[in-house]
Amino acid sequence: MIRDxxxxxxxxxxxPIHALDPRTKLVLVVAYIVMVFIGNNFFxxxxxxxxxxxxxxxxxxxxxxxxxxxRPIWFVIAFTAILNIFYIQGEVLLFEWGFIHIYDRxxxxxxxxxxxxxLVVMGSSLLTYTTSPTDLTDGLxxxxxxxxxxxxxxxxxxxxxxxxxRFIPTLIEETDKIMSAQKARGADLESGGLLRRVKALVPxxxxxxxxxxxxxxxLATAMECRCxxxxxxxxxxxxxxxxxxxxxxxxxxxxxxxxxxxxxxxxPKVY
Amino acid sequence: MPIxxxxxxxxxxxxxxxxxxxxxxxxxxxxxxxxxxxVIGHTGSGKSTLVQHLNGLIKPTSGAVLLxxxxxxxxxxxxxxxxxxxxxxxxxxxxxLFAETVYKDxxxxxxxxxxxxxxxxxxxxSAAQFVSLKPELLEKSPFDLSGGxxxxxxxxxxxxxxxxxLILDEPTAGxxxxxxxxxxxxxxxxxxxxxxxxxxxxxxxxxxxxxxSKVLVMNESKCAMYGTVDEVFTRSSELAGMGLNIPQVTxxxxxxxxxxxxxNTCVYTARQxxxxxxxxxxxxxxxxxx
Numbered sequence: 001m002i003r004d005x006x007x008x009x010x011x012x013x014x015x016p017i018h019a020l021d022p023r024t025k026l027v028l029v030v031a032y033i034v035m036v037f038i039g040n041n042f043f044x045x046x047x048x049x050x051x052x053x054x055x056x057x058x059x060x061x062x063x064x065x066x067x068x069x070x071r072p073i074w075f076v077i078a079f080t081a082i083l084n085i086f087y088i089q090g091e092v093l094l095f096e097w098g099f100i101h102i103y104d105r106x107x108x109x110x111x112x113x114x115x116x117x118x119l120v121v122m123g124s125s126l127l128t129y130t131t132s133p134t135d136l137t138d139g140l141x142x143x144x145x146x147x148x149x150x151x152x153x154x155x156x157x158x159x160x161x162x163x164x165x166r167f168i169p170t171l172i173e174e175t176d177k178i179m180s181a182q183k184a185r186g187a188d189l190e191s192g193g194l195l196r197r198v199k200a201l202v203p204x205x206x207x208x209x210x211x212x213x214x215x216x217x218x219l220a221t222a223m224e225c226r227c228x229x230x231x232x233x234x235x236x237x238x239x240x241x242x243x244x245x246x247x248x249x250x251x252x253x254x255x256x257x258x259x260x261x262x263x264x265x266x267x268p269k270v271y
Numbered sequence: 272m273p274i275x276x277x278x279x280x281x282x283x284x285x286x287x288x289x290x291x292x293x294x295x296x297x298x299x300x301x302x303x304x305x306x307x308x309x310v311i312g313h314t315g316s317g318k319s320t321l322v323q324h325l326n327g328l329i330k331p332t333s334g335a336v337l338l339x340x341x342x343x344x345x346x347x348x349x350x351x352x353x354x355x356x357x358x359x360x361x362x363x364x365x366x367x368l369f370a371e372t373v374y375k376d377x378x379x380x381x382x383x384x385x386x387x388x389x390x391x392x393x394x395x396x397s398a399a400q401f402v403s404l405k406p407e408l409l410e411k412s413p414f415d416l417s418g419g420x421x422x423x424x425x426x427x428x429x430x431x432x433x434x435x436x437l438i439l440d441e442p443t444a445g446x447x448x449x450x451x452x453x454x455x456x457x458x459x460x461x462x463x464x465x466x467x468x469x470x471x472x473x474x475x476x477x478x479x480x481x482x483x484s485k486v487l488v489m490n491e492s493k494c495a496m497y498g499t500v501d502e503v504f505t506r507s508s509e510l511a512g513m514g515l516n517i518p519q520v521t522x523x524x525x526x527x528x529x530x531x532x533x534x535n536t537c538v539y540t541a542r543q544x545x546x547x548x549x550x551x552x553x554x555x556x557x558x559x560x561x
Binding site for chain 2: 177178180181182183184185186187188202203204206207210211
């Protein structure tokens with residue numbers, strides 16, 4: 001069933017990582033991605049991996065869930081690795097068959113690239129696992145607010161994002177219900193050619209659109225009833241505030257960042 | 272042989288995930304042809320999940336659903352034909368209306384059955400008549416109808432398939448008392464005229480008591496009671512323990528009985544209550560005269 005698709009993968013828990021300010025997490029995730037890409041030898045990646053393991057342990061998100069985040073992109077990882085194995089040339093020939101030559105450097109680079117992608121994806125998935133969508137858009141809004149001087153409607157973007165994220169599960173549930181209801185009337189969604197299948201979607205899409213509009217109007221009325229009139233002069237119930245934990249997080253990240261820069265300058269490169 | 276039967280039916284949501292939840296827990300019931308069964312239970316007691324098994328919308332985790340003695344999942348490819356025999360009308364069915372006209376919407380089910388144009392036409396007409404939708408409404412857009420009319424049009428969409436077993440999930444939710452009475456009356460009439468089997472899911476004990484011949488009580492995913500209305504409602508304290516209240520009238524008569532009055536406690540409607548009180552009064556008067 002559609003319901004099985006996990007969307008908005010927030011994993012609620014009480015942990016020091018969950019408690020961090022969303023702005024801190026956003027900035028640090030960017031820093032983390034930069035450091036993974038700066039690192040050019042296995043020591044750097046090891047350091048980044050150790051950092052990731054530390055944060056994961058602190059976040060109390062099950063390791064299984066974090067590993068699941070790579071599932072959708074394993075193909076990309078495999079593809080890059082295979083390309084690297086075949087194309088990169090080095091000194092020691094490991095394997096030769098017809099036009100295929102595999103060198104030691106190719107294998108190393110392939111491994112290196114794969115680990116790098118996995119680290120980046122797992123790290124950024126930690127952000128979405130430990131930050132609720134509302135907090136995330138809140139943090140994004142605050143971080144982007146300097147762009148307001150260029151007349152960018154930052155608040156409106158953030159609000160649109162919040163609403164969209166908020167309604168994804170609702171819409172999935174609604175779709176599920178409508179599909180069941182039409183199936184109960186004998187709608188056949190599984191068989192037939194392309195044209196028939198598209199036609200079979202009409203009884204599902206129309207009620208879905210109708211109810212989305214209804215919801216949109218209801219939401220607009222509810223917002224007006226609470227005197228919403230845009231971001232101008234709006235105060236917040238939950239003010240974003242930096243705590244001691246945030247400064248610690250910055251400190252640790254800067255240390256790891258420094259370590260990776262030092263290691264990538266001092267130690268030999270992989271590629 | 273019962274027309275519809277469940278054998279140790281169980282369903283588990285999200286098996287193998289941290290959100291695992293048993294929604295239906297080994298339910299075994301048998302429903303005879305022509306029966307009017309009220310299904311009651313608290314929100315989240317598993318009643319909606321249970322009825323979605325009966326027409327094959329949900330495949331049971333374990334156990335079986337037998338229609339006319341045959342397992343409906345024996346041939347998974349033919350599950351669609353089960354849905355024409357066991358018609359299910361969901362909660363708030365008016366949100367599934369989609370066609371340009373009410374006629375086309377009611378005709379959706381019969382057309383999916385592959386019936387001839389004439390047959391579809393006569394079924395739509397008679398279904399619309401059962402829910403007393405005026406013929407001129409059939410050519411209107413379903414979105415132009417009033418709330419109550421929409422609800423009735425959507426129910427007609429299921430009736431038009433002329434299922435052997437009709438299941439209605441909270442058909443009166445969100446309607447005013449008058450609209451509720453109208454729809455319940457129409458369902459009862461349909462059942463009497465067609466002699467079909469009806470399951471009515473509701474959490475209004477009054478509604479269930481008024482129309483059903485049997486009551487199935489769901490509690491915490493399990494079938495807590497299944498029997499005639501009288502059998503179930505005499506266990507009022509157990510029902511109260513499940514957060515379900517028997518009809519107010521019945522409660523009054525149970526109270527009278529507890530205070531030593533010789534009354535029949537199988538009273539579920541105000542009318543029955545009036546008759547019973549009149550009987551009691553005349554008896555008391557008669558007793559005083561002699």
